[in-house]
Amino acid sequence: MSAASQARRRRGRGDLEIAAFERGHHVSYSACGIPFLVGGMVDDVDVLVARMPQVFRDDHAIDVHLSHEVSAIDLDRRQLTVWDAAAGAERREGFDQLVVATGAVPVRPPLPGADGRGIHGVQVLDDGVRLRDLLLAERPARAVVVGGGYIGLEMAEAFVLRGVEVSVVERGPHPMGTLDPDMGALVADALRGLGIAVFEREAVTGFETSDGRVTAVVTDARTLPTDMVILGLGVRPNVALAAGAGIAVGPSGGIAVDQCMRTRSDGVWAAGDCVESFHRVSRQPVVIALGTHANKQGRVAGINIGGGYATFPGVVGTAATKVCDYEVARTGLNEAQATAAGFRHVSAVVDSTTRAGYYPGSNPIKVKLIAERRSGRLLGGQIIGREGAGKRIDVIATALWNEMTVFDMLNLDLSYAPPFSGVWDPLLVAARAAIRAGR
Amino acid sequence: MSAASQARRRRGRGDLEIAAFERGHHVSYSACGIPFLVGGMVDDVDVLVARMPQVFRDDHAIDVHLSHEVSAIDLDRRQLTVWDAAAGAERREGFDQLVVATGAVPVRPPLPGADGRGIHGVQVLDDGVRLRDLLLAERPARAVVVGGGYIGLEMAEAFVLRGVEVSVVERGPHPMGTLDPDMGALVADALRGLGIAVFEREAVTGFETSDGRVTAVVTDARTLPTDMVILGLGVRPNVALAAGAGIAVGPSGGIAVDQCMRTRSDGVWAAGDCVESFHRVSRQPVVIALGTHANKQGRVAGINIGGGYATFPGVVGTAATKVCDYEVARTGLNEAQATAAGFRHVSAVVDSTTRAGYYPGSNPIKVKLIAERRSGRLLGGQIIGREGAGKRIDVIATALWNEMTVFDMLNLDLSYAPPFSGVWDPLLVAARAAIRAGR
Numbered sequence: 014m015s016a017a018s019q020a021r022r023r024r025g026r027g028d029l030e031i032a033a034f035e036r037g038h039h040v041s042y043s044a045c046g047i048p049f050l051v052g053g054m055v056d057d058v059d060v061l062v063a064r065m066p067q068v069f070r071d072d073h074a075i076d077v078h079l080s081h082e083v084s085a086i087d088l089d090r091r092q093l094t095v096w097d098a099a100a101g102a103e104r105r106e107g108f109d110q111l112v113v114a115t116g117a118v119p120v121r122p123p124l125p126g127a128d129g130r131g132i133h134g135v136q137v138l139d140d141g142v143r144l145r146d147l148l149l150a151e152r153p154a155r156a157v158v159v160g161g162g163y164i165g166l167e168m169a170e171a172f173v174l175r176g177v178e179v180s181v182v183e184r185g186p187h188p189m190g191t192l193d194p195d196m197g198a199l200v201a202d203a204l205r206g207l208g209i210a211v212f213e214r215e216a217v218t219g220f221e222t223s224d225g226r227v228t229a230v231v232t233d234a235r236t237l238p239t240d241m242v243i244l245g246l247g248v249r250p251n252v253a254l255a256a257g258a259g260i261a262v263g264p265s266g267g268i269a270v271d272q273c274m275r276t277r278s279d280g281v282w283a284a285g286d287c288v289e290s291f292h293r294v295s296r297q298p299v300v301i302a303l304g305t306h307a308n309k310q311g312r313v314a315g316i317n318i319g320g321g322y323a324t325f326p327g328v329v330g331t332a333a334t335k336v337c338d339y340e341v342a343r344t345g346l347n348e349a350q351a352t353a354a355g356f357r358h359v360s361a362v363v364d365s366t367t368r369a370g371y372y373p374g375s376n377p378i379k380v381k382l383i384a385e386r387r388s389g390r391l392l393g394g395q396i397i398g399r400e401g402a403g404k405r406i407d408v409i410a411t412a413l414w415n416e417m418t419v420f421d422m423l424n425l426d427l428s429y430a431p432p433f434s435g436v437w438d439p440l441l442v443a444a445r446a447a448i449r450a451g452r
Numbered sequence: 453m454s455a456a457s458q459a460r461r462r463r464g465r466g467d468l469e470i471a472a473f474e475r476g477h478h479v480s481y482s483a484c485g486i487p488f489l490v491g492g493m494v495d496d497v498d499v500l501v502a503r504m505p506q507v508f509r510d511d512h513a514i515d516v517h518l519s520h521e522v523s524a525i526d527l528d529r530r531q532l533t534v535w536d537a538a539a540g541a542e543r544r545e546g547f548d549q550l551v552v553a554t555g556a557v558p559v560r561p562p563l564p565g566a567d568g569r570g571i572h573g574v575q576v577l578d579d580g581v582r583l584r585d586l587l588l589a590e591r592p593a594r595a596v597v598v599g600g601g602y603i604g605l606e607m608a609e610a611f612v613l614r615g616v617e618v619s620v621v622e623r624g625p626h627p628m629g630t631l632d633p634d635m636g637a638l639v640a641d642a643l644r645g646l647g648i649a650v651f652e653r654e655a656v657t658g659f660e661t662s663d664g665r666v667t668a669v670v671t672d673a674r675t676l677p678t679d680m681v682i683l684g685l686g687v688r689p690n691v692a693l694a695a696g697a698g699i700a701v702g703p704s705g706g707i708a709v710d711q712c713m714r715t716r717s718d719g720v721w722a723a724g725d726c727v728e729s730f731h732r733v734s735r736q737p738v739v740i741a742l743g744t745h746a747n748k749q750g751r752v753a754g755i756n757i758g759g760g761y762a763t764f765p766g767v768v769g770t771a772a773t774k775v776c777d778y779e780v781a782r783t784g785l786n787e788a789q790a791t792a793a794g795f796r797h798v799s800a801v802v803d804s805t806t807r808a809g810y811y812p813g814s815n816p817i818k819v820k821l822i823a824e825r826r827s828g829r830l831l832g833g834q835i836i837g838r839e840g841a842g843k844r845i846d847v848i849a850t851a852l853w854n855e856m857t858v859f860d861m862l863n864l865d866l867s868y869a870p871p872f873s874g875v876w877d878p879l880l881v882a883a884r885a886a887i888r889a890g891r
Binding site for chain 1: 482484485488493494500602732744745747748767771772773779781783808809810812846847850853854856863864865867869870871872875877879
């Protein structure tokens with residue numbers, strides 16, 4: 014819808030017809046808000062919808078077709094095959110320019126019992142509404158979240174808020190797999206402190222059911238009785254439709270696009286969770302499913318289709334989440350990623366405070382920086398702390414964007430006043446420690 | 453003390469003798485914490501002291517001489533004239549290398565009645581303690597703060613917290629003179645919303661006293677009866693001692709130093725509020741009295757004196773403050789400064805939220821960006837908002853440091869999750885608006 018809106022801004026309705034086909038019942042909503050709907054921090058599902066379909070139709074002359082699934086793309090004939098669920102009929106739609114924005118699909122391993130009732134994914138808004146209603150109706154006592162990534166942890170928080178006893182099962186060595194083990198271990202500690210049971214290095218092998226309803230999660234180490242299961246195993250780009258039409262998919266598994274969001278097929282663009290992005294630090298293509306990238310990419314595609322010029326010059330891998338009082342954020346490469354990308358590196362972890370130590374409400378913050386050996390070039394950063402900690406990752410992300418060294422970072426003119434930091438901002442303290450680590 | 457500590461890290465006590473002379477009774481304390489001591493947010497004065505003199509003596513072999521005032525520097529003889537207040541005696545102290553860290557002096561205009569009791573500056577820790585004790589003992593009903601800068605507003609907050617009716621008198625068109633008028637007006641509105649009376653474009657012409665005690669502040673527009681007055685008229689570099697010795701003072705009024713914090717006199721270094729700094733956007737020397745710069749500069753001087761190498765490559769003019777619930781921050785050049793520096797510029801102001809609009813605790817945030825015409829180079833930024841707004845200025849400061857354009861800023865990979873921002877971070881929304889303003 015970002016692409017459609019931007020194209021419309023540049024070309025009037027007499028000049029360009031725009032149609033959008035959506036398989037589900039909503040467009041332009043915040044999928045990221047689903048855990049907060051489930052947890053009851055957001056009461057009204059409508060606030061998660063940025064714009065109603067009617068607004069696109071009336072104000073932007075974009076024909077939004079809900080419950081319409083595109084099943085095939087014919088690039089030679091410039092035609093889509095569309096299944097209209099309401100009419101129960103298939104039809105063809107022609108196009109001159111096409112934007113593929115098919116998003117991502119949740120990873121759902123084919124485990125025994127995985128189709129049992131009470132096992133839920135949380136991908137689209139309808140999933141969130143259904144889950145919230147179930148929680149309120151069934152009042153489960155126990156839940157298991159499979160996967161300790163962002164969504165998994167946000168869902169664990171939702172259960173805590175609903176008074177449900179919750180366990181997180183993570184196959185890797187720690188939750189938040191994009192953190193280094195030392196920082197990930199702190200997240201696990203924090204989760205346990207919130208009363209969440211965390212089982213690490215455990216793979217789910219199946220589900221026990223009774224009358225088709227899940228009763229336990231079985232891992233390679235234990236059986237966890239439960240009333241409800243959330244699958245938070247991450248997503249992969251949904252490229253089946255594009256690949257079926259011969260649109261090139263890149264090495265990371267996402268649709269290959271250039272900086273203008275052009276695919277390698279003439280007149281075909283792609284944006285959002287289905288594409289791969291250029292990682293500005295590793296210089297490799299990566300797939301990162303995140304609303305902020307999707308919005309920017311959609312905007313870029315739409316501007317270019319509309320005859321303007323815009324580029325999406327890549328990502329540095331920034332992400333943040335909050336679980337109850339804890340804020341966790343990361344950007345750039347972690348140590349394993351830095352090694353994989355061929356960087357020799359040093360790292361430093363420092364403890365500081367979000368305000369001057371003497372100022373009321375000062376919270377602990379732990380900052381890790383990873384820098385290239387010798388050059389001191391910043392490669393990545395990770396932050397764990399309470400209120401006021403997480404968003405500071407943006408300074409590290411901006412430093413990474415500009416390929417700053419930790420030497421130069423130490424000189425940054427970051428704001429100082431006792432309500433905001435000590436006289437040495439935590440990020441500067443971390444830069445100083447990284448410089449020392451490199452000696 | 454930063455310079456002394458850093459020099460000591462590199463050179464042992466057998467190799468380098470280090471002495472420090474301090475006129476007052478404290479070293480190494482947070483002057484920025486004084487308003488919070490006065491306001492009762494900080495109870496114990498000791499928490500404002502980072503390190504006690506004894507620690508410097510015992511752990512770092514730095515001879516700290518309190519109540520010792522250096523009255524003259526003889527560069528030819530490499531000698532200081534030192535007044536030892538306790539002994540009531542003057543003596544000479546030799547040096548090979550000298551660091552001038554004389555700080556700043558408050559601006560105190562010679563107004564009628566200005567020496568009345570009840571009229572206070574807040575510069576050194578002793579001032580803060582005295583004022584706090586007076587407030588508790590005398591329980592004044594009314595106070596007037598002269599000057600609407602950072603310290604003035606923080607002192608106004610302190611009075612609000614102590615239940616004292618407070619007025620702020622500001623000679624300029626709005627409080628926080630380093631903001632543009634449109635943003636400054638919002639600060640004035642916020643202050644009034646907190647019950648603080650704000651009188652703008654009013655110059656203080658004198659003070660009424662009774663029995664030597666202040667009873668009113670007289671401006672060119674009114675007489676404000678009061679029990680207590682705070683002078684918050686800013687500071688200027690304290691360069692008398694250095695200038696008297698022939699150490700060069702720059703055009704901004706601060707001691708001229710190079711990137712290594714060397715003055716133009718051999719073997720003499722300077723750091724802190726008494727020096728001028730290079731402004732990386734205007735490319736002019738400026739005096740900015742701020743603890744974070746002072747600490748960095750002292751560190752750089754000490755490393756270089758110790759035989760290492762470090763530079764202080766300048767500032768971008770970042771500053772932040774908090775008054776009750778309001779956070780105010782700025783960096784770079786404001787519109788008037790941009791014009792004065794010869795930049796043609798555009799600006800944009802946007803309203804956004806500190807979290808996703810639907811997330812609990814989402815606060816309004818207003819962001820202004822100033823960019824060079826045509827090139828789009830970022831020149832400055834200003835932020836006003838509530839909890840979670842102010843510290844975001846650091847991203848703008850980092851972007852300025854790297855001479856980013858607003859076009860590139862729009863692409864920044866800033867963290868996104870509903871507890872931290874909408875899918876378009878407020879700074880990205882501002883960058884988008886600045887791009888539009890430049891068309």
